[in-house]
Amino acid sequence: MGISIWQLLIILAIVLxxxxxxxxxxxxxxxxxxxxxxKSAVKEEEAKPTEEEKKLAQKEGENVFDVVADEKKAEEKKDKA
Structure with missing residues (x-):
């Protein structure tokens, strides 16, 4: 059926x-x-993807910025010519 409190106490006494x-x-x-x-290792692993996502977001932002800057440079060259 189940383990009674007395059986648990006997087991505890034997272990002691x-x-x-x-x-x-x-x-x-x-x-x-x-x-x-x-637990701390699990929390660190959960936090890692968010840091990587931030880095990717920064890189994507840099890429967009570079594309915009390149477009502006191309327009300036056309205006000078």
């Missing part, structure tokens, strides 16, 4: 006897640090 409280505390802190590291 096998590993000891100090070892369990170290395992818990290591596990917490690993979870934090994983």
């Amino acid at each position: 006897v096998l590993f000891g409280a100090k070892r369990l505390r170290n395992i818990g802190s290591d596990l917490g640090g690993a979870i934090k590291g994983f």
Whole structure:
């Protein structure tokens, strides 16, 4: 059916006897640090595409600017001639 509270307490007592409280505390802190590291890595990966998109948008803007500048230069050459 399900695990009762008494069964969970017995399992916890066995784990404490096998590993000891100090070892369990170290395992818990290591596990917490690993979870934090994983979450921060996921956030960094989500942020990367937005930075790349910004760079692409800047490059596209530069390309448009260059095209406009080239058109102006061509018009100036025609006016001088």
